[in-house]
Amino acid sequence: MNVVIVGGVAAGTKTAAKLKREDRSINVTLITKDRDISYAGCGLPYYVGGLIETEEELVVNTPQKFAALTGADVITGMEATGLDAQAKVLTAKNLDTGAEEEFSYDKLVIATGASAAVPPIPGIHIPGVFKMRTPEDAVTARDYAQKHNVKQAVVIGAGFIGLEVAENLQKQGLSVTVLEFADQVMPGVFDFEMADFIYRHLEKKGIRVYLSTKAEEILGGGSVTGVKSSAGEFSCGIVIAAAGVRPNTAFLNGTGMEMVKGTIVVNGQMETNLPDVYAAGDCAMVKNRLTGAPQWSPMGSSANLEGRTLAQILSGKDHGEPKAYPGVLGTSVVKLPDLNCGRTGLTEAQARELGYNAVCAVAVTDDKAHYYPDAAFFATKLIAEQETHKLLGVQVLGPGAVDKMIDIAVTGLNMDARLEDFENADYAYAPPFSTAIHPFVQAVYVLQNKLNGALKSFTPAEYMRGAAEGYRVIDASGVPAIPGVKFVDLTKVNGEVEGLNKDDKLLLVCARGKRAYFLQNRLRHFGYTNTKVLEGSTSFNVLKTDGEAEVSPEDVTRVKGLGFLRDKTTKNKFNCRVITRNGKISAEESQAIAEAAKIYGSGEITMTTRLTMEIQGVPYENIEPLREFLSRAGLETGGTGSKVRPVVSCKGTTCQYGNIDTFALSDEIHRRFYQGYREVKLPHKFKIAVGGCPNNCVKPDLNDLGIVGANVPQIDLEKCRGCKVCRVENVCPMKAAAVTDGKIVLSESCNNCGRCVKRCPFGAFDSAKTGYRVYIGGRWGKKIARGQMLGKVFTNEEELLSVVEKAILLFREQGITGERFSDTVARLGFETVEEQLLSDELLQRKAENISAQKHLKGGATC
Template sequence: MDILVIGGVAAGTKTAAKLKRENRDYNVTIITKGKDISYAGCGLPYYVGGVIENKESLIVNTPKNFEKLTGVKVITDTEALKINRELKTVKAINTITNEENEFSYNKLVIATGADPIKPNLEGINLQGVHYVRTPEDAINLREIIENEDIKRAVVVGGGFIGLEIAENLLENNIKTTVVDACENIPPGFDKDVSRYLQDKLIDEGIMVLTNEKVVSIIGDEKVSKIKTDKRAIKADIVIMSVGIRPNSRIAYDCGISLENNKTISVNYKMQTDDEDIFAVGDCASVKNILTNNSAWSPMGSSANKEGRCVARTIAGKESKFKGVLGTSIVKILDISAARTGLTEEEAKVYGYNVESVIVPLDDKAHYYPGSGLLFIKLIADRKSEKILGAQVFGKGSVDKQIDTVATAIHFEGKLNDLQDLDLAYAPPFSTAISPLGHAANVLLNKIYEDVEIVRFEEFINNQDEYKIVDVNKVATLEDALFVDLSKINGKIEGLEYDDKILLVCQRGKRAYLTYNRMKHYGYTDISVLEGGLSLNKEMGEL
């Protein structure tokens, strides 16, 4: 059987290698327009910043080594131009010699990936405007940083790659500004989480400008500044990171169906509406496990699973790729942020009766050296208590928490399942009640109305109605009544039983204990500030 794979990064190479393991007699060929295959695209920002020292580390496999290792034939510098579905051929051109060739197939796998979006802006082609999509991009950018006097940089786009680039530029003592047209960055997080992450970037020295659109790039031959719809910003280099778009043109041109987001439409076998043509990786659609709707998952992790599915399907073995939850993670300076499932806003759109909570926690025993502050936002359906999503951010074991929630959602878990999970505990690794178990407890308390929790935004909109009560271990808030939890034994001087009271402490736990005691003594209208001062630093500035 002749199997042709168009594209040689994660999805293409995984498919091809697995095909040869399934049947050594398959004639498997990869054609790719680049000179590299199987490179570490997600590692490019860290090479730019010098965290990854050697450029050779970015190349997982060279074409020659890949051929020796797998038996797959690899043809580089060759761009596929047209698919003839009737004749089962692909016309391609050598990008160096312009020589045209034709490849025949019995089965075809489209793994053409995605291309960076290049906005139609004045000055977009000036020297000093860069993209970070290929190893060549990263190598070129790092050489410029090391050899030229680069003092100011602007990153256009606040997605994961953009923020990783900004972090690495800052580490090289380059004054860095991130500009994004959206209100909240990074994408995929709710507003309350994004606000914390943006504040973190600003605190560490990265200027963040949201709700701001770049309208032009200014310079003679080389960039000198960018202009937004609100201001001009000086820049020695500009990194464009406004997103990517699926490279699906070759499929569209031969009549294969696309989704609304321009990804190639496939079934659970990653098979297009042509039974002999498959699509995998950044160019293909997938299913969202929670909603069953078409989704896009341009991630190396998804690409590898999709490639394995296709190879087994072609080999005649039952295989399905169930889909994704949008699980992702990013390192932002000294903290990490991760998400999975639906955001709170998305869950509302899909008709769920949504309840959520953000809980600050220790990622391991507080007395153990190196313990860090972790925030968990847990999202569930109030009626069924089904887990819908989570966002975890802070220091420590962010990845462990988000992976556990993703697993729970995958198996249709509920909040009480998180309470009951038998997770590993020892002081260097976790707390006795796991962070996720604790977050589930708090959310269930909120659902069962055992505690009233108020978000900072809700408080700000109605702050004149509240009496703020400081219940930290020691007085912390100016102009607020301080109450010592251990001394509450009845009516509190300065507070009436029907006052509208907001209890504030560092993380919320002490406020909850105070809430419980004050309720016992007859106070009727009490709330706890969600996330405490750890999440809402602005509270201490009021």
């Protein structure tokens, strides 16, 4: 028998290899348009991200190796152009010569796969725009991004490939924006509320996703510069078009082949409507295993399974059982930044459209023993038929092994399992792998409780649609966690609950839903019959409360210590202080702050007088997620309380008068004393300013401690000529230089500004030593105090830093709770303080001082 196979990626090569193993006497000829065969199309995004380092790793088999391994003839660079099914002749064009060739067959297998759908928009062929379907696509895209040092990318399409590429581009350091025409990510794959969780997660991870957005034009001339869309223009240096795939079947038009939207319709034996012509893989329309309805499922996994089954059918060796392909479940899994997403079977929407009386539940569980390192969560949605309890579909989200949850579901779906079939399933358990009751079984229990009435709940989808309207939210957490909401301690409910009427409509909410269910069970016993549990609770849902919930004074004080000051015009919104280390941040940090403001705050950013950036309008519940987001960018919040405050500095050596590198010095002060003393409580706030010269742009003498860069001239009097018109004398802004008795003299009014250095034509002022002036006891506000300058000019940075530390230690040791450092200096006397700062006794008492329980409240109110 002579079998010709068109297509050499997944289904084609699998058919060829299995067919030759089944019957070596069959002549198998595999022709393919590409130069490569059996390449890992699903691995292309990971090549772009650098996880797969070389192009060779993407190619499973070369044509030569495959031919030698299987015995099939492999012809590359041959594109199918026509089919005469009556004559059993396939026509193909040699891409090297352009010549037409004919291939006669006894059996023909069409496995031409699918190609990336290219959006028909202007500019789509500008250099810098790539699709993602072949190894060449991935190689050229990665090379282009590296060669052009691309910093921004736009991905068109939020399906599997689009989101995988987005993650991998971000890993390469690019800022990524995804445009999706549908109103959710991965449309048709996940139900809306699951997709919404994924969308929110991507936003938190810094991948911007614009839904219901149409890409209208690619901008640029010689290379791409941006994308114009219905949501505005987005600058970028590379575009990935990942707007789905289309079957490669155009050459079959006019042949009489039955097709639906370009996909070849096949039966259970993979036969087309044409005699002795079969199809498999991404070009074939198979059926849904559950419903029997036609389904197109272009996945590498199903393509391989179809190819293997087809080979057994063609060989006639059914090994005692007639072979047929049973259909697909649409099983898929995708890796996103810190979140894996899997699904199989029917979505809730699909089940309802097909007439099932579907019931579902979302359960958030541990993915392994909660005490085991790296334990995380699974958010599992189960869909079942209400009457029969037959499992219909599963969707799982989580940072860990969601694939094992999906694989359990696939096995159950293949066997028409009911929920009860999983109830006592003896799945593998050990703390590193699972919980004692498997997470899948826990999810089954939740749905069973719902079916038998033990659990009354709202699904996240119902909650998003407003089903909880009119319900009073009750915080069922272990400790109060939802601001402005009545907290009910489950462990103390032994009868009627004060403040709750038995007829009230109560929505019970905790972190995941489990504790809320326990509270519902207890409340029902005591006559509260109108309660609902919010499935997934706060870990899955965006909780809506009536109006603005008032944050307790205790919480206002607590988060103030984290750098969040309440906006007094609101009840539950805060302004977040992001420490910028003297006002200097990188472009990446600036971008992270902007993204954080967009995701967690009002989208507005302000700058304080202390050169700290503030993200405005952060709701109370967003405080911890915001801090986590910023920490991943190396940023921290704070700058409040009775502690050392963030350092402020001028431009330093970038200013024409700057004597010192203020950024480098203030960075070191920040590291040693803001970060190093972050847990040390002081009587009040302690502010430090660093100025590069005596111009005092940042007012060092109005801070608790101020440092001014000095340039101490090293005078060589032997070179002084005692000129009648002295250039040094003329240039001195302080009038501290004067020629006396034929030699230049500097008075005590010299502030070491350095203007005189190199002004003497005879070299008397050619050199200077970098130094530092220190002011102590300044303050600004309701009371103003100008700091006094220590008598010594410090010319050693370590000695200077030692004085800074001694000033902090003195304030802690000898200051009175609630007073500012200026008050301490005035009370003790400047000379006494100066004497202590110039000795080492404070450092000798450091350990005792730091460990003392002092100033636990402090005097700072902001």
